[in-house]
Amino acid sequence: MPDPLPSPDELLPPGTLVTLGASSGQVVLIPQEAETQPAPGGSEELKLGNLLPILRRRQRLLVAVFAATVAIGAAATLFQRVVSPVYQGDFRLLVSDPIDASSTEGAADSSLRALALQPQDRANTPVLIEVLTSPLLLEPIAQRLNVSPDKIASGLKIVSGGDASGVMDVSLLWDDRREGQQILEAISAEYLAFSMRQRQERLAQGLEFLDTQAPVLQQGVVELQQQLSSFRRQNSFLDPSSQGEAIQTQRQALNVRLDDLRQTEAKLLGMASAVGSGMLTGPQVQGSAGDPGSGSQDKPAQGTMTTTTSSLLGDLTDLEKQLAEAEASFSPTSPQVRSLRSRVNQLRPLLQRRKLDSIKATLAENRSEQAEVNRQALQLSRQFATNPNLVKQYEAIEQRLEIARANLSTYIKTREDFRLEVAQRTRPWRIISPPEFEDTPDKPNLRNSLMLSILIGGVAGVGAALLRDRLDHVFHQPQDVEDGLGLPLLGRLPFLPVQDGLSITEVVEGMEPEARFGLRESLRNLFSSFRLLRADKVVRLFSVTSTVELEGKSTASALFAQTMADLGQRVLLVDADLRRPSLHRLMSVANGEGLSNLLTEPTLQPERLIQPISERLDLITAGPAPPDATKLLSSERCSALVEQIRSLPGYDVVLFDTPPSLALSDALLLSEHLDGTVFLVSLQQVDRDLPAQALRRIRSFGVDILGLITNQVTKSSGSDIYAYGYGYSPIPAGAATTIKATSKRAEWKGANRLMRWLNDRG
Secondary structure, three states: OOOOOOOHHHHOOOOEEEEEOOOOOOEEEEEHHHOOOOOOOOOOOOOHHHHHHHHHHOHHHHHHHHHHHHHHHHHHHHHHHHHOOEEEEEEEEEOOOOOOHHHOOOHHHHHHHHHHHOOOOOOOHHHHHHHHOOHHHHHHHHHHHOOOHHHHHHHEEEEEOOOOOOEEEEEEEEOOHHHHHHHHHHHHHHHHHHHHHHHHHHHHHHHHHHHHHHHHHHHHHHHHHHHHHHHHHHHOOOOHHHHHHHHHHHHHHHHHHHHHHHHHHHHHHHHHHHHHOOOOOOOOOEOOOOOOEOOOOOOHHHHHHHHHHHHHHHHHHHHHHHHHHHHHHOOOOOHHHHHHHHHHHHHHHHHHHHHHHHHHHHHHHHHHHHHHHHHHHHHHHHHHHHHHHHHHHHHHHHHHHHHHHHHHHHHHHHHHHHHHHHHOOOOOOEEEEEEEEOOOOOEOOHHHHHHHHHHHHHHHHHHHHHHHHHHOOEOOOHHHHHHHHOOOEEEEEEOOOOOOOOOHHHHHHOOOHHHHHHHHHHHHHHHHHHHOOOOOOOOOEEEEEEOOOOOOHHHHHHHHHHHHHHOOOOEEEEEOOOOOOOHHHHHOOOOOOOHHHHHHOOOOOHHHHOEEOOOOEEEEOOOOOOOOHHHHHOOHHHHHHHHHHHOOOOOOEEEEEOOOOOOOOHHHHHHOOOOEEEEEEEOOOOEOOHHHHHHHHHHHOOOOEEEEEEEEEOHHHHOOOOOOOOOOOOOOOOHHHOOOOOHHHHHOHHHHHHHHHHHOOO
8 A cells, every 4th residue: 555645744844934945946945044134146135244245246347347446437428528618617706785875974874875776685695696697688698699699598507605794606507618718708797787777777767766755854843843832831941951950959948958957946845845744944046947046137026035934034043042042041831931932832833834835836837837848849849850851851862863863964964965965976896807718628627527437437336336236246256155145165166067968977077187187186175175174073974964955955965976086095985866867877886775765664674785886985875755745754663774874884974965045944854864965056156045955954053164166167256277387378268168058159259258357356
């Protein structure tokens, strides 16, 4: 009964994706870890770290594109400079306001002139440039010289003269230097005439404006004079400032009088308090309210009252003196003493009332006078408060009158100046650098054109290199493989044109001597590198694998095994590609029983299936294709079989030819039991991203990667690497490919040689 068909999980190991190969369109199985990698030659973002290696790989293409671009740019520049040169002429123009209002002395004159002229914004240089390049000025010139005004406008350029205020740099580009000189001179003359016309126009407008303002200014002066005269009549003074000073003097005198009255009032209050306490011998209240001790002829009643008070005081003093003498001579109860004491007691109250009445009368008079002084001071204060407003009104009217008179005087002077300037013919603009055309062409500029060509050439070269690298995303040189994958390069194999029906020995013998010599030397170098691989580990069983199919892996395995046998090693070659075996065809033996039988039949011994190829080279073929090669290689029988082969006596090296490692897991499952694997990379065929993915997958299985082999190295990639100086000349270009070259490809040999040269590093 036949074996059942394997399940999808058995056919496709877990974590694989199905995609199309980059070179041959075959179906390839890619591990899951490679899913996040960019598609071959696809839209991987360019990183700065990858830019320099790409430019090194494509340096010849970069230099060729750069040189071609610079050469084309230089040739175009020279052609244009000889055939259609463009000359430049220029002149400098001092530009000022056609009527400069600031030229007249005096701020008032300048303001009136500016108002009369109504100047445009002088700082608006772009507007002035637009006017100077407008058809208004260029069309008359074009008509006189019979040229196109649009051509003049396109070649005319006006810029401000940098830090120099009011300076314009005028330049003109023209293909005929003599005609350009005429046009430039006509432009300069037209600009001067334009400034003169603008001057006369604005002067006439200003003079007309001044004439319309004359009646208004005169009427203003008359009205202000009448207003000032009326103000003086209404307030009854000529000068409000002198009247204010008189009011201030009167206010000061009243303040002094009020202070005196307040001092007298305080004294009278003190006297009243003393009399009320019984002290009757103090100072007498005499005179006016302003001076208690002075006499007053104006107040007879008050004076009589003061005389009476003084008489009573004298009588009281005499009685008190007599009482004192009586008390000294008589007893207190004597009639004389009692009589005198009675008279004193009667006279004292009377004197006290008289004194108090006199003080009260004087206080009343004092307070009445204070009220009068306050009333007069208040009236003067009101007059003084009103006076500043009058002064302000007076000064305001007088100031407006002075301004009106000054304006009228300035107007008269300005109008006379305008009449004089109208009669003059002075041009406000000046040519400070005459119109002149250069003898040498200005365009094309050799320096600028060369710099632009270099810049464009650099960009084009880098762009061409990047584009070529993305479209031709393969390895071209062995050094690229070593640098890109970071593994040691063991050997480099040249192209071997294998043909169906011929063994590997027949193909090698059919090569030309130079090519055959180079192939053998490259294989011997590979063997030498292989022997130095592991100083601390014996490498006896190893495999050879690649990224995808059709990279020449089996051919390289057969050649390497044959070379090791020729160099004295006893070699066993095992065809472990159970899906597409090819070693039996290369060795011209039958593919009967082989490795697949050993894996499925545990009792079968390897010695029975060994086929001798040469004296030191034996072969175990793949055998019949099993339904599930992955299942066989992952079984315990595979591990035991490898140990059986390892224990075979007499073999120095056992080489397993395995399937591609990126497509299938067969090579990885088998290599787990070996001492390591050698990874082969074909040049100019496999996408340069795929080998790195395959190597990551191999490392994920814990397989020791011994090194790299590059295949299909041609002269363009190797550059005479096989001419060792043994009397052989360098390999002629295309000699290695003569076996399968066709007549059609021979026609394109030159183009192919150029492309190979561009792809090479140089």
